[in-house]
Amino acid sequence: MKETLDLCESPAIKGETRFCATSLESMVDFATAQLGTNSLDVLSTLVHQEKGTKQQLHQSHVVQPGIVKMESPVAVACHSKPYPYAVFYCHKTMDSRSYIVPLMAEEDESRVDAAVVCHDDTSHWDPRHASFRMLGVEPGTVPICHFLPPHHFLWVSKQQPWLPTSKNISLLAS
Numbered sequence: 001m002k003e004t005l006d007l008c009e010s011p012a013i014k015g016e017t018r019f020c021a022t023s024l025e026s027m028v029d030f031a032t033a034q035l036g037t038n039s040l041d042v043l044s045t046l047v048h049q050e051k052g053t054k055q056q057l058h059q060s061h062v063v064q065p066g067i068v069k070m071e072s073p074v075a076v077a078c079h080s081k082p083y084p085y086a087v088f089y090c091h092k093t094m095d096s097r098s099y100i101v102p103l104m105a106e107e108d109e110s111r112v113d114a115a116v117v118c119h120d121d122t123s124h125w126d127p128r129h130a131s132f133r134m135l136g137v138e139p140g141t142v143p144i145c146h147f148l149p150p151h152h153f154l155w156v157s158k159q160q161p162w163l164p165t166s167k168n169i170s171l172l173a174s
Contacts, residue, residue: 004081007089014124018091021078027088031076031155034092039158043070043100043115045150061103061112070098076155077117077148088153095121098156101147115154118145 008020017034021027032038075098078090099116119125123140125132131144148154 001083004083004087004089007081008087012091013126015094015121016091016124018089020081021088021090022086027078027090027153030090031078034076035072035074035155035157037157040155041070041158043098043148043154043156044152045115045148046113047150048111048113059105059107059110061105064102064104064111066102068100070100070156072098072156074157075117078153078155079148080151093117093119095119097143098154115148115152116145117148117154118143 004020012018019026019030021030028040031040031042073095075093075096076090077093078088081087081089097118097120099118101114101116103112103114104110105112120143121140122129122131122142122144125139125144127139129139131146132139135142135144
């Protein structure tokens with residue numbers, strides 16, 4: 001709980017706008033204000049429930065064909081945080097790329113459509129950030145990409161129409 005409070009009260013890094021939402025309405029209000037439109041798509045990691053599968057995200061997964069790149073270079077990510085009631089740490093990400101990445105578990109072939117964000121400019125991130133330690137890189141040297149867990153949300157400007165075959169969505173793998 002203290003970690004959530006500390007995060008919500010900490011100053012934003014350069015180029016970031018942050019907000020802790022305590023309701024769906026306040027989350028949507030923040031996303032629409034930051035993206036400058038009320039025409040939004042919301043992305044989240046979807047774990048498909050299939051008969052006979054374990055549905056464990058801790059399995060090894062393999063990327064499948066059909067990666068969908070969202071067109072917007074700006075997104076609002078909202079991460080659920082531990083607290084006695086719903087709190088989502090939301091922040092506007094600049095210079096980022098958003099994707100839906102289809103995955104298949106190696107063990108039981110369960111499927112996941114994962115929301116992914118790649119941050120192109122990490123030069124203003126805390127050098128002690130876990131991503132730098134895990135990857136053995138320095139801030140600002142390489143893009144940092146990460147999968148969003150289920151129940152975390154990525155808001156982007158709506159793409160018309162929202163179909164993988166649309167001309168305004170790039171299919172990266174087929």
